[in-house]
Amino acid sequence: MPELDYFQHLELNIETALKEDIATGDLSASLIAAQQQAKAHIITKEDAVICGRPWFDAVFKHLDPATEIVWHCKEGESVKAGTILCELNGNARILLSGERSALNFLQTLSATATETARYVEKLQGSHTQLLDTRKTLPGLRLAQKYAVHCGGGKNHRIGLYDAILLKENHIMAAHGIQNAVYSAKQLYPNTTVEVETETLDEVKQALEAGADIIMLDNFSLEMIREAVQMNNGQAKLEVSGNVELEQLSTLASTQVDFISTGAITKNIRAVDLSMRFEFL
Numbered sequence: 001m002p003e004l005d006y007f008q009h010l011e012l013n014i015e016t017a018l019k020e021d022i023a024t025g026d027l028s029a030s031l032i033a034a035q036q037q038a039k040a041h042i043i044t045k046e047d048a049v050i051c052g053r054p055w056f057d058a059v060f061k062h063l064d065p066a067t068e069i070v071w072h073c074k075e076g077e078s079v080k081a082g083t084i085l086c087e088l089n090g091n092a093r094i095l096l097s098g099e100r101s102a103l104n105f106l107q108t109l110s111a112t113a114t115e116t117a118r119y120v121e122k123l124q125g126s127h128t129q130l131l132d133t134r135k136t137l138p139g140l141r142l143a144q145k146y147a148v149h150c151g152g153g154k155n156h157r158i159g160l161y162d163a164i165l166l167k168e169n170h171i172m173a174a175h176g177i178q179n180a181v182y183s184a185k186q187l188y189p190n191t192t193v194e195v196e197t198e199t200l201d202e203v204k205q206a207l208e209a210g211a212d213i214i215m216l217d218n219f220s221l222e223m224i225r226e227a228v229q230m231n232n233g234q235a236k237l238e239v240s241g242n243v244e245l246e247q248l249s250t251l252a253s254t255q256v257d258f259i260s261t262g263a264i265t266k267n268i269r270a271v272d273l274s275m276r277f278e279f280l
Helices: 010-021 053-063 092-122 141-150 168-173 177-187 200-209 221-231 245-252
Strands: 037-044 068-071 084-091 129-131 164-166 193-197 213-217 236-240 258-260 273-279
Touching: 010 053, 010 092, 037 092, 053 068, 053 084, 053 092, 084 092, 092 129, 092 141, 092 245, 092 273, 164 177, 168 177, 177 193, 177 200, 193 200, 200 213, 200 221, 213 221, 221 236, 221 245, 245 258
Parallel strands: 129 258, 164 193, 193 213, 213 236, 236 258
Antiparallel strands: 037 084, 037 273, 068 084
16 A cells, blocks of 8 residues: 555645634634734643644644744653643634634544554554554544554555455345455456455355455454464455454454454544643
8 A cells, every 4th residue: 555645634624624613703712902922731631642733733823824833742652641742822812713623633633543552552462453444533534544553553445445345235236255356356456355254154255256355244253263274374364343442462362464443533532631821
């Protein structure tokens, strides 16, 4: 897969966020004198892996390029509760108007990175890699894929355009795994073809069809181990479906190549951050 440009939608993300929040103008901020200056700092109220600095910075730079931002942590760095993440200096109206949009990006992407890091930690010592899914927040696909990367995870396909995943309905429409894989490889010979399976018989069919990756969807531990033996290194194997944090070490012990989960992008809780002001 070519190197991914995580930031290609960043400006669109910022424009959309500011349009929905500020629209025709910040009425509350307009009550403050136009030349009023302010300082502010961002503090985290909980342990977290910080992610989203480019989006945070872009919010304020979009509103006023003169805004100064000094960071005290690196992107992808683990920090403790109470850490001051960054300091800002600039026009008071600008800092107040950009506060919520900037924090929304930072707390959401940090949440994804933090949760990803928790999952990746459970896989330490194994060759199994954690993959994300397409179960992302609408409009923030690349941003959350970036956050997964910052948290130590790996990106699965980005969308429907860069890899082929043949699920149950695709297979039914093609009248079987063999036909579906054959058609995919004929039309897109240089594209990874993955087949979702629900039984060991389907694993066998996918292997015979020459699938590059076989997804073991909601397999029991015993079935996963049998699939690994059946595969014998022929295709890459991916475990998916209701993957819980506590299961990861056990699943990795089966020697599967990947474990994928939507939990790291869709079941997240925003990191608790606070922006504190000092008016000059």
